[in-house]
Amino acid sequence: MAAKIFIDGEHGTTGLQIRTRLADRRDLELLSIPEAERRNEKMREDMLNSADIAILCLPDDASKQAYEMTAANNNVRLLDASTAFRVHPDWAYGFAEMDKAQKAKIQSARYVSNPGCYPTGAIGLIRPLRAAGILPDGYPVSVNAVSGYTGGGKQLIAQMEDAGHPEHLAANNFLYGLTLKHKHVPEMQTHGLLDRPPLFAPSVGRFAQGMIVQVPLFLDDLAEGTTVESIHEALVAHYAGQDIVSVVPIAESAKLPRVDAEELVGKDTMKLFVFGTPGGAHVNLVALLDNLGKGASGAAVQNMDLMLSA
Ligand SMILES: NC(=O)C1=CN([C@@H]2O[C@H](COP(=O)(O)OP(=O)(O)OC[C@H]3O[C@@H](n4cnc5c(N)ncnc54)[C@H](OP(=O)(O)O)[C@@H]3O)[C@@H](O)[C@H]2O)C=CC1
Ligand SMILES: CC(=O)N[C@@H](CCC(=O)OP(=O)(O)O)C(=O)O
Missing domain, CATH: 3.30.360.10 (Dihydrodipicolinate Reductase; domain 2)
Known part of the structure; x- marks a missing residue:
């Protein structure tokens, strides 16, 4: 079954570039909300909780909000592009080449922080x-x-x-x-x-x-x-x-x-x-x-x- 991916902030600079990179992927199902609704909290919460992986391309505060919205749902994993969780001990730092053990940490993590x-x-x-x-x-x-x-x-x-x-x-x-x-x-x-x-x-x-x-x-x-x-x-x-x-x-x-x-x-x-x-x-x-x-x-x-x- 195709993995469900939701890009929260998909209409911003980072989000758009991720969407372009994923456009031809047949192994993924991209969940999306219309640009005009990008700040609709109810729609975001629903999409976040329907995803296997939610990629957060948001300012720090909105990333923290997305984390709260999904905290009780163990089925969703987060990949955050903001600065919010980059030194948080519960988050794997998403730089696979930085040492030999990092790739395995990212593979198994529920929470991954994308580096600056x-x-x-x-x-x-x-x-x-x-x-x-x-x-x-x-x-x-x-x-x-x-x-x-x-x-x-x-x-x-x-x-x-x-x-x-x-x-x-x-x-x-x-x-x-x-x-x-x-x-x-x-x-x-x-x-x-x-x-x-x-x-x-x-x-x-x-x-x-x-x-x-x-x-x-x-x-x-x-x-x-x-x-x-x-x-x-x-x-x-x-x-x-x-x-x-x-x-x-x-x-x-x-x-x-x-x-x-x-x-x-x-x-x-x-x-x-x-x-x-x-x-x-x-x-x-x-x-x-x-x-x-x-x-x-x-x-x-x-x-x-x-x-x-x-
Ligand atoms: N650009 C880069 O090179 C890099 C960016 N990052 C990080 O990635 C994240 C996104 O950055 P970037 O794409 O550049 O930023 P942009 O400002 O280009 O895009 C952010 C998007 O998030 C939306 N947004 C803002 N606040 C909310 C909210 N409360 N709820 C829902 N959507 C919201 C914005 O909508 P609206 O148009 O309404 O504001 C916009 O579509 C940031 O944390 C940034 O620091 C990380 C590495 C590099
Ligand atoms: C040119 C410019 O303004 N750059 C941004 C950092 C870009 C980036 O890496 O964003 P994150 O901090 O979310 O990772 C800045 O200096 O704030």
Whole structure:
């Protein structure tokens, strides 16, 4: 029997991209409510409780409401794209490649939290180095990033694209999160296995989709003997045996004059780079992804498939 899937928030940015990815799936029955009724609580509650898996593509408060609406119904499993449950101990974190045990946790979980787009890049770079003992306790990690403007959902899309919007943004590239209290810092710390919160500096560019996340490190302050090459080897070993996260060969990245934030648009994969000069003092770790691919909707479909494969 086809699994019943309801996307709560299916008319938003993340929801629409999930729906597009599922449109041709004959193994699924997509439950839906008309766009005009998207905030009709009774209809949402009925649909949520009719689903085998409900994918929540909503603001945090509405996700928490959907959780309450389904709490008494053991037949429905939730996959939440919001920030609401990303460090909650009862929820599996939906980043299957982050360690060897994570895939099985997602497969068997009733509740799965889809990672944030920036944390997918940051954790993808940091966690393997913490696990390998390369990044020591107390290291002051910084994460710098640029995102396509769809990362801010319908509101930011309208502000960037509609010149008549009362809060139109004319800037082609801007920094934000200037108080350094971005909502993604807790999940970067928890799932990055960091003992200190990272300093996170995000920005947005005038392109719809795509993302670069950078973690620059001082080699002298890492575990003794760490080199650009040994960091690369640790990442290659960590990501062996799967095809979603790839580590660009060091000889290839050494020849690159630049990294294009839009290179992976439309793809659900992520590329990691290790930049630096052999014998130099620094290394710059870079993750490249589509904020709506591995950063949101692509990851959600991957997680849904894992949940269905249990
Ligand atoms: N965009 C991205 O790159 C990423 C987004 N996310 C997260 O995914 C979630 C969805 O984001 P995104 O798709 O970008 O946001 P959008 O604003 O584009 O879409 C959200 C959708 O949810 C609907 N909605 C809002 N409040 C309610 C409510 N109380 N009840 C029912 N429906 C409601 C909105 O309807 P209305 O039009 O009426 O407001 C809209 O259709 C958020 O938590 C976001 O932080 C996660 C990773 C990346
Ligand atoms: C460009 C932009 O505005 N990005 C969003 C994060 C996008 C995202 O990952 O949303 P979640 O936090 O729900 O995962 C922001 O910085 O708030």
